[in-house]
Structures are given as C-alpha cells and as structure tokens.
Amino acid sequence: MLALHRVEPASALHADRATYQDRLIFHTPEWLSFVAECQRAEPVLAILRDDYTTVGHFTGLLARRYGLRILGSPMAGWTTSYLGFNLRPGVSRRAAMQALTRFAFDDLGCAHLEVRDRGATEADLAGLGLRWDAAPTAVIDLSPGEDALFGAMTGACRRNIRKAAKSGVVVEEAEPGPAFADEFYDQLRDVFAKQNLVPTYSVERVRSLIRHLAPAGRISLLRARDGEGRCIATAVLPWYHRTMYFWGGASYREHQHLRPNEALIWHALRWAKARGVTEFDFVGGNAYKAKYGTTEVAVPWARQSRSPLVARLRDTAKQAYAWKQRTAALLTRP
Incomplete structure (x- = not known):
C-alpha cells in the first residue's frame, strides 16, 4: 500500500x-x-x-x-x-x-x-x-510551426492580431520589478471595473510573484505599447521546462479596440516556442480562449472535509468572498 x-x-x-x-x-x-x-x-x-x-x-x-x-x-x-x-x-x-x-x-x-x-x-x-469540480483548462500544443499555430486560430483572432500590428501596437519584454507590477495592476483594476468588481488580490501578490520567480528566469513579463508609446496592455507569464502559463493579462478598456491582448498572446506563443516550450496553458477554460485554437483538458479540482460542517463552512466562505468583492467595488466606484 x-x-x-x-x-x-x-x-x-x-x-x-x-x-x-x-x-x-x-x-x-x-x-x-x-x-x-x-x-x-x-x-x-x-x-x-x-x-x-x-x-x-x-x-x-x-x-x-x-x-x-x-x-x-x-x-x-x-x-x-x-x-x-x-x-x-x-x-x-x-x-x-x-x-x-x-x-x-x-x-x-x-x-x-x-x-x-x-x-x-x-x-x-x-x-x-x-x-470535485471538472475545472477544465485550455491549452495550445506549440509543436507545430508558427504558420500552423496562426492558422489554428479563428479568422477573427487572426484579423485582430494583424490589426494590432497595423495600428502600431508593439510588444516588448519588460524588466521585472515593482514598476511593471504597478502597471499591470492598474490595468487589472480597469478590467474588473468593467464588471463592477475589484481585483481578487492586491498588487503585492504580483510583486511577490515577480520577486520570487524572476531571479530564476522563470517568468516572462510582456508590455504592449500603442503607436504613441503608451503602455496599454500587459501579461504575466510564468514558464518552466515544457510549459508556459497565462497567470494574468490586463489592458485599458479605452485602448482595447487596438487589440493589444491578442498581440500579447501571439508574441508569447512565439517567444515560448523559440525557447523549446511545447505547451501553452491558459490555466482555465473561459470561452474567449478558444479563439486561439486551444484544446480543452479536464483537470478535476477535488476536496474533502473531515465533517459536513467544515464542508459547509468552505462553501459559505467562498460565497462570502464573492459578496465582499462586489461590495468593495461599489464602495470604490467613482
């Protein structure tokens, strides 16, 4: 045994x-x-x-x-x-x-x-x-060539990537540090505000992630700039061995018509592939990710409690957190 x-x-x-x-x-x-x-x-x-x-x-x-x-x-x-x-x-x-x-x-x-x-x-x-919950994730096999990866995306996604390039959007690799964390988090607040919510974690968590992973070379931080040089979108992408992970992405709503998010993902796929990474994992199965040519993989999220009371406490805490998040958004709304 x-x-x-x-x-x-x-x-x-x-x-x-x-x-x-x-x-x-x-x-x-x-x-x-x-x-x-x-x-x-x-x-x-x-x-x-x-x-x-x-x-x-x-x-x-x-x-x-x-x-x-x-x-x-x-x-x-x-x-x-x-x-x-x-x-x-x-x-x-x-x-x-x-x-x-x-x-x-x-x-x-x-x-x-x-x-x-x-x-x-x-x-x-x-x-x-x-x-357990099914908790699927969306992944992309990076083994095919770049043309095949691009061709596996939906037509609309490919057009958006081209539009970003024509609009002057440029993706760059950012230096790790608090300044990037602050940029990302400011954009993340704007993303959540669109749904009348606030982020589920503080900027300190982003800083901590960068602080622990950057010295080992296990994180890629990407920044998208518009034609005037303004940072309009960011992405946080840990990677190790054969897989890159989409830990977080954010952009300002007023610039989303330039399609910087699609440009960031396309850059990340090519960056990872060039370094021998064979899989890109979105760490979740939201519908919008399918446009990148993903495959869904089931990864069950299992749990067990010593008693039914503890199980109910866990579920109640999860519901209370969602309520707290919405309340905080109302209190901070301008």
Whole structure:
C-alpha cells in the first residue's frame, strides 16, 4: 500500500523531484515560496513510498483558516495551479489520492483538503469520498510551426492580431520589478471595473510573484505599447521546462479596440516556442480562449472535509468572498 511521509524542504530526497517528467513550475521552491508568502502558509513536501521504494512526491501548503488546519494543493484563490503529485510511470494516481487523504487527516490532523493534480482524471477520484469540480483548462500544443499555430486560430483572432500590428501596437519584454507590477495592476483594476468588481488580490501578490520567480528566469513579463508609446496592455507569464502559463493579462478598456491582448498572446506563443516550450496553458477554460485554437483538458479540482460542517463552512466562505468583492467595488466606484 502506498503511503506519504513528510520530509523537510532541505532534505536531500528533494533532488529526486527534479527527475520527474510531470514536474511543473508549481512544484519548484521558488513558486512555493511565493504562495507561502502571500497565503501565510507552510509548504508541505512528502515522498510517496511503496514499502521502502520512493515512487513519487506530493506538494502542498498547510494553512490555518477560522482556527482549522487545511491542506491546499492548492486552495481556490491562491492564484496557483496543479500542485498535487509527481509520480513515476505506472504508479496509480488513484492509490496516491487514497494515501493523501490518510496523510492529510490522520498524519497532519487537517479538517479540510483540496487538491488539483494535472495528471488526475475523474476515474482516479470516483468512490474515494471526494467532491470535485471538472475545472477544465485550455491549452495550445506549440509543436507545430508558427504558420500552423496562426492558422489554428479563428479568422477573427487572426484579423485582430494583424490589426494590432497595423495600428502600431508593439510588444516588448519588460524588466521585472515593482514598476511593471504597478502597471499591470492598474490595468487589472480597469478590467474588473468593467464588471463592477475589484481585483481578487492586491498588487503585492504580483510583486511577490515577480520577486520570487524572476531571479530564476522563470517568468516572462510582456508590455504592449500603442503607436504613441503608451503602455496599454500587459501579461504575466510564468514558464518552466515544457510549459508556459497565462497567470494574468490586463489592458485599458479605452485602448482595447487596438487589440493589444491578442498581440500579447501571439508574441508569447512565439517567444515560448523559440525557447523549446511545447505547451501553452491558459490555466482555465473561459470561452474567449478558444479563439486561439486551444484544446480543452479536464483537470478535476477535488476536496474533502473531515465533517459536513467544515464542508459547509468552505462553501459559505467562498460565497462570502464573492459578496465582499462586489461590495468593495461599489464602495470604490467613482
């Protein structure tokens, strides 16, 4: 039977993590430091053993909310994705999930567990007492040539990219730092204001992300300027190994007719492809992303609580957060 054993971050066993083919940026020390800082959470790293043989690793963070210990891998609202497991080929993800519930509730004494594992399917979760949402994501295979990638987009999307170029929109790579974070966040406020909302996180989270990932060269920051040199759109794109992720994009409403958002994505796809990246992940399945020629991939978001009361508290907290966000928007509206 598979079992998880917690290990210290400095353990020599973690050198083994880098050898797994399913390792993602979200499993790296830099990313975990970012999430831990923003969520006041403690990284939880564990090895998965089959008797005495290490067959995988688990990554999560331990946080305390309302006096309860929760294990998030990740939790909703953490602006991170696909923590979960790194497994050797042939190791059952279903068996790993069973080991995780024992580890979370028995070993760590948690009241609630959430996990989103990039390799898991609904079949891996069925019958384990977990609740889950489908939570699909939209991805683009970057293996084809540039002409094929461009041709896979809808006609309207291709026209918008051409329009941006004809209108003088230029995309540049920005220097990492607080100045870019402030630019992005100002535009993000404008995006949310369109729906009478406010951003779900502060500018400090953007600064933290850049601060932790930039020294390792694991983030691309793009800025779109109009013909007069004004910054009208930005994009934040972490990347590692084979995948680039769309962490965030924003633009001013008054300049969206110039189509800078499509220009940013097209630039990002080519930038990533030139560096050997083979997949672009939008980290979500919103309908507007389909115009880029995406394929939908199901990545279940599973959760389990020690008691029905804790499950209700989790759902109530999520609803309360949405209400708080709308109320804040009304209070800050000019």
